[in-house]
Amino acid sequence: MKLSLVVNNKKYSVEADSDTPLLWVLRDHLQLNGTKFGCGEGLCGACTILLDGNPIRSCSFPISSLKDQAITTIEGVDPNHPVVQAWTKLDVPQCGYCQSGQILSAVVLLDKTSNPTDEDVQSAMKNLCRCGTYPEIKKAVELSTELKRKEA
């Protein structure tokens, strides 16, 4: 199918099979490689992106289900976003492979919750990390909440 999509405020037109998961359109067609392939079944969260600000697992989301939503990938996250600042300041990544997905999950959490509790953080941040950066992710979410509050 011919598909037009808006990724990070940029318009693209691609030709891909309708059952192609959005992940592979982003990676193989648009060369937006920041979004990662981890499990192919929506289990690990490495492929997390935002559709109109809501997180989805793009490895299991066929492009035929797109309804003109605005797509945000890691490449579209403002480098000055409090989440990115916090992630950088605390040197969160180890291998880094899951971090695009982690960051996008945190961006949503921050958008939707001004003062997240531990439970909010745990339920929003279900992305897997085999390096075990969870303690630093937790701290970075706290710091980004603080940074956002200061910004406001």
Added chain:
Amino acid sequence: MQDLMKKISSQSSQESSVAHTSKNVQVEVIEPENPSRRALLKAGLLGMGGLVLGFSLPSAQKAYAKTDASSSNSYPVKGWLQLDESGQLAMFIPVSEMGQGSQTAITMIFADELGADYQKVVVKSPINDPLYNNPMFGMQLTGGSTAVRAWWEPMRVIAATLREMLVKSAAKQWQVSAKECEIKEGMILHKPTQRQIAFQHVIDTAKWVQPPKNPTLKKASEYRYIGKSMPRVDTPSKVNGTAVFGIDVQLPDMLIATVAQSPVFGGQVDSYDEQAAKSVKGVKGIVKIPHGIAVVADSYWQAKKGLEKLKPTFKGGDTVGLNTDNIEKRLHDGLNKSGESVKSAQAVTDFEHKYEAVYSAPYLAHTTMEPMNATAHVTDSHCEVWAPTQNQAQSAKVAAELSLHQPEQVTIHTTYLGGGFGRRAFVDYVAQAVTLSMEMERPVKVIWSRPEDIQHDFYRPAAVCKFDVKTDAKGLPLEWQTKVVSDSTMAEFTNGSDTMIDGAMSEGLADQEYQLPNVSLSVVREDMKIPVGFWRSVGHSYTGFFLEGMLNDLAQKAGYDPFDYRRALLKPDSRTAGVLNQLEKLSGWKSKPADNVGRGMAVVESFGSFAGEVVEARLENGQIKVDKVYSVIDCGMVVNPEIVKRQMSSGIIYGLTAALKGKIHFEQGRVQETNFDDYPALTMAETPEIIVEIVKSEKGPGGYGEPGVPPVAPALAAAVSQLTDKIYRDLPLKV
């Protein structure tokens, strides 16, 4: 493990390993090679033009520096330092970065000794070349928690040599004595006149400077970066999505493949529907590979759909009929074999108590977040590979063999690794990429699905261990017999014989600092034909659980506190005792925990370091909930404390996943687990609070990527025992 690595390297075509000493500095001219620059640009892996300064250790006569600023085809280069016209300094850091932070630690060492500005340095992964051989292994391989241990001295010698060459070159230009000059924050300074000059203005003449035979290393008091928690060099690209992992490599004209390998190990493809697969849009080829078949297409999704239509079936194999029950029976039966004796002792006849206990640990997969993948471009004149690999040496060897090229026609580019944990010391994915590129006569990237990754791992081998311990009236050991039954990871790695016994099978069981009397140790190899490999902390991943578990058992039986019991077996000035004392304090061990909290501890020496952990756990709805882990590591002198702490925390979480959830099952010779739903990893919600302290030490650096793993399972088992009054001798823990 290191001795065996050295053995392999001497068998391989790599340069032989010679100790790196400052007395023996070799310098040689290294010519740049000439691959496709355009392709490299696309991959985001382009080297700068500019001047390359390099030499290999040890022993050497002539200096080299290569000016290639005007050349557009100057990559790949082999050297240590590269400057472009603007003075941007790039350092080639000879370790794979897989999250462990070694690239950062070694950059700190390099920049500090050289006098470069750490914040302004560009860091690159070098290509394959014996120049970058891991000094502890004698081959280009990242593993065994060796990066800082291996490079600590050689990297400083290299940097000091470069520094003195640059200084001499500047001094000559200024016509002053080199003794009056130094390098400060990336500038060469003539102290009496305060004149300064940047590296790029002297590097052209630096190449004619005879490298010093005995460069003077800086004193610890002169370090600006070493010992400080400098920010990681890889953070910026890992928070904005631009870091290039293997799976991200893009080349012009590239195809993408995915594979199905025989689910029974060593089996062959039997039948497949080539027509059906080729009817899928974008599918460009069906290629048989050893023990499997690949579908090559324009995109991953088309390749995957092609593979679904291909419906390959398989026959035969080495593991036909194997299932978890008969594997475990064979391991336990192995305890009745005599095995190979590693240590032997006289039997003690005068004793008070006799205890025996059998422990077990299962097969484990690595599940790196980035599934196995590699990219290759084979032409008549060259074989070029981009791979997230820990093992450039073996990658190059395999690529040369398969592509029928000479070693010098093979280039291995190392990308970031989306996790390694030992899995990527094996290079099966590299072999596939090379084969597929040859077959398709185009660049090909091969990407495995997650089920393929889990079902075709080099697994942590299962192991069973029996202790027979005789004690005195106080419960302290008089005789300590150990027998361990497992498979050999080194045999897999080196194509060793079916009967080969390697040190990693029993490492840690009889070589800890405990002063155990009359120790005997024997090792039985049971080769199940299941591929086995290095899993974070290798043999220690199970021997730590066995030995520390047994010590906890014995302490409890003897009515000892587990810290006191161990101290009774240790010299008071031993490093293990030091860790125990600090851990006891840190964890508040002497104050009683809450009634519903169980506590356990363990301490393990591995990879040149000593790590102790205390675990606090509860039962929540019948499930184990780990609340807190206290940890102390003595890893000698520390380059970057924060990275050490993060690696300890990382190892603890990796070890907890295994202790609580990890087990690979087999049925009819096939792995049953397929993805993160049936082979789960610890989540944030399950992650305990982790507190890490580092012992202050001026001893030589030890490892820290792996030592966090071994103590956590036995400490957790002891904690859960307090809650249930049962003893846990089998992993994963089931309450």
